[in-house]
Structures are given as C-alpha cells and as structure tokens.
Amino acid sequence: MSKLVIVGTVAFDAVETPFGKTDKILGGSASYIGLSASHFDVDSAIVSVVGGDFPQDYLDLFSKRSIDISSIEMIKEGKTFFWSGRYHNDMNTRDTLATELNVLENFQPIVPESYKEAKVLVLGNLHPIVQSSVLDQMKDASTLVILDTMNFWMDNTLDDLLDVIKRVDVITINDEEARQLTGEYSLVAAAKKIHTMGPDYVVIKKGEHGALLFNGTNIFSAPALPLESVFDPTGAGDTFAGGFAGFLAQTENITFENMKKAVVYGSTLASFCVEKFGTERLESLKPDEVRSRLMAFKALTQFEIKLTP
Amino acid sequence: MSKLVIVGTVAFDAVETPFGKTDKILGGSASYIGLSASHFDVDSAIVSVVGGDFPQDYLDLFSKRSIDISSIEMIKEGKTFFWSGRYHNDMNTRDTLATELNVLENFQPIVPESYKEAKVLVLGNLHPIVQSSVLDQMKDASTLVILDTMNFWMDNTLDDLLDVIKRVDVITINDEEARQLTGEYSLVAAAKKIHTMGPDYVVIKKGEHGALLFNGTNIFSAPALPLESVFDPTGAGDTFAGGFAGFLAQTENITFENMKKAVVYGSTLASFCVEKFGTERLESLKPDEVRSRLMAFKALTQFEIKLTP
Numbered sequence: 146m147s148k149l150v151i152v153g154t155v156a157f158d159a160v161e162t163p164f165g166k167t168d169k170i171l172g173g174s175a176s177y178i179g180l181s182a183s184h185f186d187v188d189s190a191i192v193s194v195v196g197g198d199f200p201q202d203y204l205d206l207f208s209k210r211s212i213d214i215s216s217i218e219m220i221k222e223g224k225t226f227f228w229s230g231r232y233h234n235d236m237n238t239r240d241t242l243a244t245e246l247n248v249l250e251n252f253q254p255i256v257p258e259s260y261k262e263a264k265v266l267v268l269g270n271l272h273p274i275v276q277s278s279v280l281d282q283m284k285d286a287s288t289l290v291i292l293d294t295m296n297f298w299m300d301n302t303l304d305d306l307l308d309v310i311k312r313v314d315v316i317t318i319n320d321e322e323a324r325q326l327t328g329e330y331s332l333v334a335a336a337k338k339i340h341t342m343g344p345d346y347v348v349i350k351k352g353e354h355g356a357l358l359f360n361g362t363n364i365f366s367a368p369a370l371p372l373e374s375v376f377d378p379t380g381a382g383d384t385f386a387g388g389f390a391g392f393l394a395q396t397e398n399i400t401f402e403n404m405k406k407a408v409v410y411g412s413t414l415a416s417f418c419v420e421k422f423g424t425e426r427l428e429s430l431k432p433d434e435v436r437s438r439l440m441a442f443k444a445l446t447q448f449e450i451k452l453t454p
Numbered sequence: 455m456s457k458l459v460i461v462g463t464v465a466f467d468a469v470e471t472p473f474g475k476t477d478k479i480l481g482g483s484a485s486y487i488g489l490s491a492s493h494f495d496v497d498s499a500i501v502s503v504v505g506g507d508f509p510q511d512y513l514d515l516f517s518k519r520s521i522d523i524s525s526i527e528m529i530k531e532g533k534t535f536f537w538s539g540r541y542h543n544d545m546n547t548r549d550t551l552a553t554e555l556n557v558l559e560n561f562q563p564i565v566p567e568s569y570k571e572a573k574v575l576v577l578g579n580l581h582p583i584v585q586s587s588v589l590d591q592m593k594d595a596s597t598l599v600i601l602d603t604m605n606f607w608m609d610n611t612l613d614d615l616l617d618v619i620k621r622v623d624v625i626t627i628n629d630e631e632a633r634q635l636t637g638e639y640s641l642v643a644a645a646k647k648i649h650t651m652g653p654d655y656v657v658i659k660k661g662e663h664g665a666l667l668f669n670g671t672n673i674f675s676a677p678a679l680p681l682e683s684v685f686d687p688t689g690a691g692d693t694f695a696g697g698f699a700g701f702l703a704q705t706e707n708i709t710f711e712n713m714k715k716a717v718v719y720g721s722t723l724a725s726f727c728v729e730k731f732g733t734e735r736l737e738s739l740k741p742d743e744v745r746s747r748l749m750a751f752k753a754l755t756q757f758e759i760k761l762t763p
Contacts, residue, residue, distance in 0.1 A: 235639060330544060333682040354663040357680060366754050368675035371666060373642040405757045440761055445675050447756060448714045452749055 149189040149394040150260040151178045152279050153269020153293075153383075154226050154249060155199070155217060158423060159242075161231040162377050170423040171203050172228060174269030174293065177380035180427040181387025181414045182267075183210035184435060185395040190216055192254045192279070196247055197221040206428065216257050223248035236375045237352055256282040265394040267386060268292045268313070273305040280312050289399055291315040292344070293386050296322050311343040314399075317386050319350045332357060333364070346404060348389070350382050358401075358408050365405045370416035370442060377422045381415045384427065388414035413438050458498040458703040459569040460487045461588050462578020462602075462692075463535050463558060464508070464526060467732060468551075470540040471686050479732040480512050481537060483578030483602065486689035489736040490696025490723045491576075492519035493744060494704040501525040501563045501588070505532040505556055515737065525566050532557035545684045546661055565591045574703040576695060577601045577622070582614040589621050598708055600624040601653070602695050605631050620652040623708075626695050628659045641666060642673070655713060657698070659691050667710075667717050674714045679725035679751060686731045690724045693736065697723035722747050 158172025175191045182189050190213035199219065207214045229243040252275060262285040268276040270293050280290065292313040298306045299322065310316060316339060324330055327338040336347040336359035347359040353375070355368035389411035396403055416438060420426045467481025484500045491498050499522035508528065516523045538552040561584060571594040577585040579602050589599065601622040607615045608631065619625060625648060633639055636647040645656040645668035656668040662684070664677035698720035705712055725747060729735045 331680075331682050331684070333680045337682075351663070354660070355675075355677070364680055364754055365757070366664075366677035366680065368664070368677065371640075371642045371673055371675065373640050373646075375640070402758070406759055409757055409759060436761060439759060443759065443761070445673055448674070448718055449711070450715055450718060450748060450752065452745060452752070 146186055146188045147264035147394050147397050148260055148262075149182055149187045149265045149267070149390060150192060150256060150263040151175050151182065151189060151267045151269065151387075151390075152192040152254050152256070152276070153178060153267070153271060155191065155193040155195050155203075156226040156228055158379060159227075159229040160377055160379050160422060161242075162236065163232070163234050164376055165422075167422050169227065171206070172379065172423060173226065174271075174383045176207075176424060177383035177418070177427070178267055178269055178387035178390065179207060179212045180210060180424055181384040181411075181418070182391030182394070183212055184388070184414065184430065184432070185391035187391055187394040189213065189391070189394075190257060190260050192216040192256055194218045194220060194248045194252045194254075196223040196225040199225045213257075216255065216260075220248045230379070232378065236378055254279050261285070263288055263394075264397055265289045265291065265390050267390045268309070269383065269386070270295050273298055273302055273309040276309045277305070277312070280309065289314050289393060291317065291386065291390050293317045293383070294322070295319075296325055299325050307342060310339075313344050315346040315348065316344040317348040317350060317382070317389070319352070319382065323347075323349050333359075348408065350385060352378070352381070356385065356408055356412060358404060360401050360404070363401050365401075365408060367405075367408045367412045368446060369412060370438065370445065372416065372419065375419045378419050379423065381418050384418040385411040385415040387411070409439070409442055413442050455495055455497045456573035456703050456706050457569055457571075458491055458496045458574045458576070458699060459501060459565060459572040460484050460491065460498060460576045460578065460696075460699075461501040461563050461565070461585070462487060462576070462580060464500065464502040464504050464512075465535040465537060467688060468536075468538040469686055469688050469731060470551075471545065472541070472543050473685055474731075476731050478536070480515070481688065481732060482535065483580075483692045485516075485733060486692035486727070486736070487576055487578055487696035487699065488516060488521045489519060489733055490693040490720075490727070491700030491703070492521055493697070493723065493739065493741070494700035496700055496703040498522065498700070498703075499525055499566060499569050501565055503527045503529060503557050503561045503563075505534040506530040508534045522566075525564065525569075527564075529557045539688070541687065545687055563588050570594070572597055572703075573706055574598045574600065574699050576699045577618070578692065578695070579604050582607055582611055582618040585618045586614070586621070589618070598623050598702060600626065600695065600699050602626045602692070603631070604628075605634055608634050616651060619648075622653050624655040624657060625653040626657040626659060626691070626698070628661070628691065632656075632658050642668075657717065659694060661687070661690070665694065665717055665721060667713060669710050669713070672710050674710075674717060676714075676717045676721045677755060678721060679747065679754065681725065681728065684728045687728050688732065690727050693727040694720040694724040696720070718748070718751055722751050
C-alpha cells in the first residue's frame with residue numbers, strides 16, 4: 146500500500162450555525178484530511194501537535210481508522226489549538242470568534258523516517274515556513290506534494306508563502322484566495338498566474354459551487370453535490386483535500402484524467418462532511434454510502450452528446 | 455421541422471463594461487433567444503413589438519437566420535424599448551441606468567395561427583399578465599412552455615406571476631430570484647417549492663457557476679465554461695434559454711436525459727454570447743465553433759469512474 150503523510154492541525158473547534166452550536170469538538174485540518182483519506186487503501190500518518198488536554202478518545206478514533214498517530218506529538222503541559230466560529234445564515238460566510246494557537250505556536254513537525262518517501266504529502270493549512278520545513282525533510286523528489294493555505298498567510302507572510310508555493314505540485318485554494326493571490330478576477334486567469342508561481346496543478350474550491358482543476362490548458366469542473374441543507378461547513382475544504390489525496394495515493398497515478406477522478410472523490414466526501422457537526426458524519430461513513438453518492442455524482446454531471454472530432 | 459415560438463422583447467441596449475461602452479445596439483430577450491435558437495433546425499418565430507426607430511438591418515439579421523419576423527409588430531409613431539446598464543468590475547452585478555418601456559407599454563402579443571400548436575413556446579421576460587395572454591392563445595396542450603422571468607415581477611406583480619408559473623412546464627430563473635421567490639436559501643429546497651407552484655422542470659441559472667436542472671428528485675448540474683475574460687454578460691441568460699429551447703424543439707424529446715443535453719447546449723451558446731458586446735458574437739457564430747466548444751464542455755465535465763449498482 147502506498148503511503149500518505151498529512152501535516153496539519155489537530156484541534157478543538159467550537160462551532161455555531163443557524164442549526165445549533167457545539168462545545169469543543171474534534172477539529173483541525175489534519176483531522177479532516179486524515180479521516181477523509183482513511184476511506185482509501187493507503188497507509189497514512191498524521192504529523193501534528195496537541196496539548197495535554199487532548200482526549201485519548203480522539204486519538205483512538207484516528208487509530209481505529211488505521212491512521213498512524215505516532216507523529217502526533219503531545220505536549221502535556223500545553224493546550225490544544227482552539228478555533229471557534231459562527232456561521233451566518235447563508236452558511237457561506239462566518240465570523241471567527243476565537244483563535245488560540247497554544248501548542249501550535251512552536252510546532253516543528255518531524256516527518257517519521259518511514260514516511261519521508263511517501264507517495265503523497267499533504268501540507269494542510271499552517272505557517273508557510275513550517276510547511277517549507279516539512280518539504281526539507283522529504284527524500285523522494287517524486288512525492289506528490291499538495292498544499293493547502295488561506296488568505297491569512299497572504300495578508301501576513303506572503304513571501305514565505307510564495308517560497309513554499311514554488312515547491313509544490315498541487316495547490317488547493319478557494320476562489321477568493323485565488324483572486325487575492327493573483328489580483329485576477331477570472332479564475333482561469335488566476336490559475337494561469339498560479340501555474341507560473343510553481344504548481345502544475347491548481348484546484349480552486351468554490352464551496353457550494355464545486356471545484357475547478359487546472360493543469361495548463363486542461364480544465365475540469367466538478368459541482369458540489371446540491372444539498373437541501375448544509376448543517377456545518379467546517380472542514381469541507383480539508384475533507385475535499387483528504388479525499389483528493391487519498392485517491393491519488395491509492396491509485397498511484399498522477400495524470401490529469403486520474404486527478405479528475407480525485408476531484409470527484411474529494412467533492413463526494415466533502416458532501417458528507419457538511420451534513421453533521423464537525424467530523425461526526427465522516428466518522429460514521431460507510432463504503433456503500435460513498436459508492437451510492439458517487440453514483441449520484443455521476444448522475445448529476447454526466448450526459449451523452451456524441452460528437453465526432 | 456418543428457416549430458418554436460418566442461415571445462419577448464426586441465430592444466435597444468446601451469451597455470458599459472470595464473472594457474468599453476456601446477451606443478444603442480440590438481438587445482431584448484427575444485433577440486437573444488431567437489439568435490441562439492437559430493443554431494438548431496427549427497422553424498422559429500419571434501412575437502414582439504418595436505418602434506418606427508428600429509432599423510431594418512436588425513430585422514434583416516433575424517430573417518437571414520431564418521427567424522419568422524412577421525409577428526414583430528412595428529408601431530411607426532412609437533419608440534423601441536430601451537435599456538441601459540453599467541456592469542461593475544466583477545461583471546456579475548450591474549446598475550440599470552435607464553429603462554424606457556416605450557412601445558412595450560401597450561404590447562399585446564398575437565401568436566400567429568401557424569404557431570399556435572408549436573412544439574415549444576418560450577415566454578421571455580415580460581409582464582406576467584402579458585405572458586398569460588400568450589398562453590391563452592395556444593391550442594395544443596402538448597406544447598412545451600418555458601418561462602423566463604425576473605425579480606422585478608416578484609417585487610411588483612407577484613400574484614400575476616404565480617398565475618403564469620402555475621401554467622408552465624419549465625421555468626428558468628437565476629439563483630437570487632429562486633431564493634426570493636421561495637424564501638429558501640438552499641437551491642434544492644427552492645426548486646422543490648417551485649415544483650409545487652407548477653413547473654415540472656426548474657432551471658436555476660447561476661451565471662459564472664453554471665446552471666442546475668431539477669425535475670423532482672432528478673438533478674443535473676452544468677458548469678459555465680470557465681472563461682479568461684467576460685466581455686459583456688448581457689443576454690447570457692436569454693442565450694441559454696434560446697439554446698435550451700432550440701435543442702428541445704429540434705429533438706422533440708421531452709425527457710430528463712434529453713433536457714440535460716439541452717442545458718449543455720444552452721450553456722455552450724451562452725459562453726459565446728459573453729465574448730463580445732451584445733449579440734455580435736452570436737451573429738458571427740459558426741456551427742463548427744459550436745461543435746468544438748461542445749467538445750470542450752465534455753472535456754470539462756466528463757470523467758470515468760466505473761461503479762456497479
């Protein structure tokens with residue numbers, strides 16, 4: 146089985162939506178990416194850090210899904226990274242109520258020896274200097290590197306971000322961030338500029354409008370599965386990235402055609418994520434549910450028009 | 455050849471975009487619908503009204519595309535409907551600078567006898583009472599009726615609008631309008647409510663994010679073709695409706711599967727519309743350009759994931 150290494154946050158989230166609110170629940174980019182990728186036949190490991198307040202139950206949850214947690218460092222005297230947010234009625238915009246970095250502040254990820262030649266590396270949202278330090282540890286130039294980031298780093302550490310963007314194969318980014326990073330309104334023009342910054346593949350996430358995959362002049366568009374209600378959008382982007390990365394690691398096939406399928410898997414998994422609070426839906430998710438939603442995804446997008454070139 | 459009758463406005467538009475501005479050029483819902491539908495093998499007629507100031511050249515343009523213009527009434531002493539607008543930098547929002555109804559104010563469309571049993575009727579954006587009066591003239595219950603409308607009628611003549619919505623097979627509406635009409639944020643929930651108002655088929659247009667087709671629990675999602683630059687979005691929705699209707703009239707097949715293809719044709723034609731000011735690009739459009747863009751559309755959306763039910 147091929148290896149997938151995920152570097153990102155393992156955190157507590159507290160979320161308010163129009164449907165209700167949670168206490169501190171499991172959150173963090175690496176948690177969503179890992180749980181999503183665990184639906185594929187891969188050996189995956191999470192590299193992260195938590196505080197002494199982090200429950201063993203959550204670690205067991207990862208282990209039960211065959212995720213290697215030996216590189217989730219626990220700093221007993223520290224507290225786990227905490228984020229809290231409130232979604233507006235449209236479920237597309239939110240206010241951050243609290244961000245407590247805690248143990249994340251001095252996080253220096255160490256990639257385990259056995260994962261330094263992993264097939265796929267996902268760099269979840271973190272300080273770009275930390276992301277670069279992970280790249281320095283990798284040993285096989287053929288590792289597919291997928292980077293996720295957000296506007297915060299564009300605002301505050303743009304040069305560091307550009308340094309890491311230069312070194313990755315795939316970037317996943319949302320539409321507003323793509324526009325901010327490039328100064329281009331058109332997503333086609335934005336992707337073109339991002340290509341010149343480094344990544345051969347650019348995935349632009351558009352929330353309820355789906356995702357676009359760019360590779361030079363090749364473009365693939367996947368809708369989000371239309372849902373009657375979105376319960377909690379937290380983690381949907383990371384769940385997408387986890388499904389995308391998990392599928393690519395499992396299939397070991399880095400072509401545009403296969404990456405299209407990876408986008409479909411990512412979108413499918415993300416459609417489950419938003420149905421319940423936090424990681425709840427991902428935890429209970431069964432393979433036949435994934436399969437039947439993939440069929441819904443096909444029905445949603447596929448049509449028969451015969452054309453001769 | 456099957457017949458398609460289009461009732462809507464034939465107008466002058468003056469448009470400002472970040473790329474430039476136009477003098478009075480050909481506009482109006484029926485103009486875009488008709489020019490778009492003229493790319494299919496159908497006998498189509500436009501039912502509309504213009505003033506004495508309307509140039510013969512524009513009428514000739516329709517005739518050259520084999521559109522029957524004998525029901526475009528000309529009121530010599532009147533002036534043609536005029537609309538003027540300015541697009542913001544995002545090209546998704548605009549300010550209306552002028553709306554002069556002129557001859558449209560007393561427009562009483564008369565469907566020609568030979569079109570009263572048309573295969574497809576498109577009711578372009580007009581006062582809902584005028585749209586109803588067209589329905590009263592039709593003679594064959596099997597005519598597929600496609601209604602387009604906008605928020606103005608929801609704000610001002612909601613009851614009349616609901617009366618006409620009750621009588622149509624397909625409604626095309628944009629996302630914000632669907633939300634306004636139903637009070638539902640989720641487009642799935644909105645479409646469900648619109649079904650209960652009458653239409654078996656609901657098409658929700660999402661501009662740069664494409665379109666959704668609903669028929670009960672069946673959903674189809676078509677992206678918009680990602681474009682590097684949108685020059686002038688005016689008429690894109692009507693061009694979509696024209697391609698959609700033209701394809702359905704040509705194929706005479708009212709099934710969900712065929713309606714999916716109609717959405718793809720509509721989206722493809724709309725992608726040309728926005729490349730130049732007004733109807734300019736539609737006028738010069740060649741069949742092989744349409745075919746090659748349909749192939750681009752397939753490449754953009756089609757993927758191969760084999761699943762057994």
